[in-house]
Amino acid sequence: MHKLSELQTLINDYLAAHLAVDVDQPQLQAAMAYSLLAGGKRLRPALTLGVAELLGQELTPAVVKAACAVELLHTYSLIHDDLPAMDNDELRRGVPTNHKKFGAGMATLAGDGLLTLAFTWLTENELPLTTQVQLVKSLARAAGPAGMVAGQAKDIEGEKEELTLGQLQTVHAQKTGALLAYAVVAGGMIAQATPQVIGDLFAFGKAYGLAFQIQDDLLDVTATSAEVGKEVHRDAAAHKNTYPGLLGLAGAQASLAQALTTARQARDALGAQLAVQPQILDEFLAYFER
Amino acid sequence: MHKLSELQTLINDYLAAHLAVDVDQPQLQAAMAYSLLAGGKRLRPALTLGVAELLGQELTPAVVKAACAVELLHTYSLIHDDLPAMDNDELRRGVPTNHKKFGAGMATLAGDGLLTLAFTWLTENELPLTTQVQLVKSLARAAGPAGMVAGQAKDIEGEKEELTLGQLQTVHAQKTGALLAYAVVAGGMIAQATPQVIGDLFAFGKAYGLAFQIQDDLLDVTATSAEVGKEVHRDAAAHKNTYPGLLGLAGAQASLAQALTTARQARDALGAQLAVQPQILDEFLAYFER
Secondary structure (H helix, E strand, O other), rough: OOOOHHHHHHHHHHHHHHHHHHOOOHHHHHHHHHOOOOOOOOOHHHHHHHHHHOOOOOOOOHHHHHHHHHHHOOOOOOOOHHOOOOOOOOOOEEEEOOOHHHHHHHHHHHHHHHHHHHHHHOOOOOOHHHHHHHHHHHHHHHHOOOOOHHHHHHHHHOOOOOOOOHHHHHHHHHHHHHHHHHHHHHHHHHOOHHHHHHHHHHHHHHHHHHHHHHHHHHHHHHHHHHHHOOOOOOHHOOOOOHHHHHHHHHHHHHHHHHHHHHHHHHHHHHHOOOOOOOOOHHHHHHHHHH | OOHHHEEEEEEEEHHHHHOOOOOOOOHHHHHHHHHHOOOOOOOHHHHHHHHHHHHOOOHHHHHHHHHHHHHHHHHHHHHHHHHOOOOOEEEOOEEEEEHHOOOHHHHHHHHHHHHHHHHHHHHHOOOOOOHHHHHHHHHHHHHHOOOHHHHHHHHHHHHHOOHHHHHHHHHHHHHHHEEEEEEEEHHHHHHHHHHHHHHHHHHHHHHHHHHHHHHHHHHHHHHHHHHHHOOOOHHHHOOOOOOOHHHHHHHHHHHHHHHHHHHHHHHHHHHHHHOOOOOHHHHHHHHHHO
């Protein structure tokens, strides 16, 4: 059983070795690699691999390839989100954003390329056809115009109005939660888990995703730019709807604690069904305790 | 057997009825619908349906849905291609481009949404799993960073240098040809055609795609803006590499004729294998004789 840090190494090695073969133009390849290989915690593919292994799945090259697709997709979303026409951010993971380095045209294409390549990696592997189709369906739903892209649209439209807590939860669930929940459930799909296990994985992923977004909102208020590697205090300046903005700092922290409690309950429900304890999930939860 | 005009009606009706259910945010939905339902010849999904029917496939709702995925993808490529950071076009199909109407941020998201939704439509249908996976693999390859996105990257990078004819052919094959060839081959995949038929379909699609791009280059030189519904004489102004730019008007016209001859040979090879004559392909070739 791999630890989180070992999964991260596995993912970083895979991404570094395999991106170049699927990209044809030098500048495009440089722009895609720049953001994909800029570090990052690799939480999403690590969730997929950690869950798959927890459920008894061997981490073959095919499994690693399929798991890494979500990192391609996540990276595209960051590149497009940072564009001048979107959040207009200049710093990401401590370095200039993709469009600051390659221009907005090439950054748009780098995002388009990563998004499309994600579906190649989900299907050009040796997994069973049923698993491949389940993954494509789930990722496209999570990332598409009723998922992540809808969340992004609500986010930029929401800047014009004040959302209720319920509306904000929906935006967050689509913008961040859907892809994290996908990552968790994908591990179950790859391991061909029972519907009951998939249900518990989804509950964990959903709560984990909510906690993640509240944490992200909180860090924008409380952290320094050096700590998080991107510009901070941007949300308030952009009139973004956030948990601290809506509930205050203490209220947002209470919401984070609540989401983590829900995630732990789902972890326990899962543990009750398995022969081994889901310690890898504790490692993911520990991300919130640094 | 449907005529091209009947296929176009079938496609338009399907798109108008089914886009809304898969999109969650009103402005995003409006932006996606604006470009998707702005008309257009629907050549790509019509090629898929025409070929599938030619090979004996009934045009069930599942087949129409899968065929229309390529139109979602094609529309995304137009929206992103028109963006200020890319070609900065103001007119498309006779109306303002997506970003002129909705802003560059929402236009970027509309494109992202259409691209992702294409993969939903390829897999959320009743086709056999093997067909779904073949379609996802082929579309992602044709549209991805070794296909259409690579062609776009070479196109904007190529503005800085003069390409040879061979390089220009590669750019065109990736930028336009790959998706048209996909559309033709997809019809064969849906109809579960033999490898030999798929081979002839690919040869037809490749030559057809080349002819299409040469025609597009020629129209930018010879047509008026009213005739083509978009700005013309843009290529020379942007120092784009084009067939007329490289070979002159007569040379480009000769290349177009050559590509059409190759396409007709592939049509004949296909006809020799089938019980019925591929008249629908003649309708697609007639597009070049207006």
